[in-house]
Amino acid sequence: MKLIWSPEIAAKAFMDTVKSCELFEGSSAAxxxxAMAAGWNAKLIVETWSRGSVTTTSIGLSVASMHTCGRHVCIAADEDSKAEYVVALAKAGMAPEVIVGQPExxxxGMVIxxxxxxxxxxxxxxxxxxxxxxQRGAVVVCKNAAVVVDSRLGGFFDGGSRRVARSVFLPVGKxxxxxxxxxxESGSGSGSGSSMRKKSRWIRRIDKESGEEYVIRK
Incomplete structure (x- = not known):
């Protein structure tokens, strides 16, 4: 079974986030x-957050979890970050689960x-x-990707037991x-050293016009 996209749920989450973020002057990234988290029907949504960061994305993720009947978890850097985050989300009428600790x-203990x-x-x-x-797949979003050089997500999956089917960089926010x-994949085994992976290799191509990244097997 794979992740199945639902444009209807995505649209509803998008509009609800627009309404919820009006007090925060809006955020196209949020x-x-x-919309992506809701559209992919994510049941476990996880984010990292540190003191001083914006909370509009967090509000959007809480909205998405309501539409998917899922769980929204924030990993806070420390107790001060947790306190600030809880107060900010409470003002928006939301109370996601918060865990203090190192994200890694x-x-x-989660299946994200x-x-x-x-x-x-x-x-x-x-x-x-x-x-x-x-097992259905997952979506990973890296914020502030334009700020940090050489942090493209695809490179972090090279050689691992899971592969990136598709990736894209969007000039939204930072x-x-x-x-x-x-x-x-059925029969892929639990590690990166399975016979299937030894007999094939993945080739990454980037569309110069759109910035979209494709991964194909050869």
Whole structure:
């Protein structure tokens, strides 16, 4: 089974996020991320957050979790970050679950459908290495991708047991790098050393006009 896109649910989450973020002067990134999380029917939505960061994306993710009847979890950097986050989300009428700790440690016990990471404040490589994704596939969103050089998501999956089926960089906000993690393939085994992976290789191509990245098997 693979992730199935629902444009109707995505549109509803988009519009609800627009309404919820009006007091925060709006955020195109928040609305887009919310629509994606809802449209892909994500049941476990996980984000990282540090003190001083914007909360519009968090509001959008909470909206998405309501539409998917899913769970929205925020991994806060410390207790001060958690306190600030809880107060900010409460003002928007939302109360997602908050866990304090290092993201690369917290994600070990989760099977994630939709992951949002701030590449400016988190060790993206470590988080991707430790994260576990659902058999249906998953979506990973890297915020502030234009700020951090050489942090394209596709590179963090090279040689791993999961592959990126498609990825794209969008010049929204300070840059969004989005990767669609492919569904678990039957017979692929639990590790990267299976016979199937030894007999094939993946080739990445980037469309120069759109910036969209494709991965094909040869």
């Amino acid at each position: 609305e887009l991320i919310s 440690e917290v994600v070990k 459908d939709f992951l949002v990471v701030d590449s400016w404040k988190n060790n993206l490589g470590k988080i991707i290495k430790e994260a576990k994704f659902g 840059g969004l790098d989005i990767a669609h993690v492919a569904a678990w």
